[in-house]
Amino acid sequence: MLIQQTITKLQNLHLIGMAKGFDDQLSSVAAMSLSFEERFGILIDQETTYRENQRLKRLLKTAKLKFNSCVEDIDYQHNRGLDKSQMASLVTCQWIEKGVNLIMTGLTGSGKTWLACAFGNQACRQGKTVLFQRLPLLLEELQISHADGSFRKRLAQLAKCDLLILDDFGMAALTIQGRSDLLEVIDSRVGGRSTIVTSQIPVENWYGYLSGGNPTVADAILDRIISGSLRIPLQGESMRKLRK
Template structure:
């Protein structure tokens, strides 16, 4: 009866990890010889682990990573891809996020830009930081609509608070003057405070032409905030999709 009451109270206080650990100790024959301090320590550890796991699940769900299974440990370092183990090991520490630095990932179609961005996003979530993944064309569409319904400032505030904003497919769609101005506002509210990761098929030296559209001043402002002090990852080699298809195709 007392055990049941204890479990009920643990659940009422939302100490679900501790409740599970308590039940496991009751069912285990190895917990008996442990001291009170040792058993309590195990319960606290299980509660902490449970909460950390739940927080990671919430962060990953909110991140909406396109490649949800991508992770740093599975990066393909085969020769010719343009990835260095030492550089990725440094980036996996996520110090660049705390410093508000950006990452620019470029490369041809199928080279694994989006997958790598998601792997870095996954790693940032593991550090307990917030991530938001979105294709840039869709973000610009959303922002254009938000001007009409009066929610633009609210949306901008939301974007400014995310520790890592991943903008996928930069340069894939034509950008009008409104889109350029909205992108500048997004980058401006994050510059030096929050990190932005951009993937693009366009080499960085062609970004100014893409962004200018007759207004080089806006292009200069965007690139100055994005490129200065950023980490650049230039992927190379054959399409990863073609390689996967060969592996899964008929023998």
């Protein structure tokens, strides 16, 4: 009865990892041969691991990544122009800590979104907050938010995450409002927050897509996204075709 009460108290204190570890030790012959200090140290490790796993689950759930991809599964066999030394540097996520942007361009199926989600997953594993957004849908949501008065709140949410993934840049025509909203989103993240932008449009053609009769806004967006950014121009055939 005393043992069950101890387990219940641990659970009530939200020490779930320790409660599970304590229960496991009771049925472990090997654990009985350990000293109190050793057994207690194992319980602390189990609680730490449990909390880290729970935090990772929360971060991944909030990130809403399109693919459950990870950096360990990056395909280097097919020639896509990936630089292994650059990829190794990106995996450390130091660029996120410095607030550097990452631009990935390439034809449809080249793996831009998959790779962006892999970096998002890696950032979550390092305790960073991530948010995946398809840019066309995000701009529609922001347009609606102007009507219901939630634009500033939504902008603040986008501004505070450590890594924002804007997928499918250039897939839909920009309205005047959409162009202005995109500038607000990018500007709110300058100076400390990183953004991944994926696009089928080469960077040199972005100005034509963004200008739409307003070169001032286009210049402002490009300056904030491109200045000091890292780039991965993906090459080769569609990965979907190759996998088939």
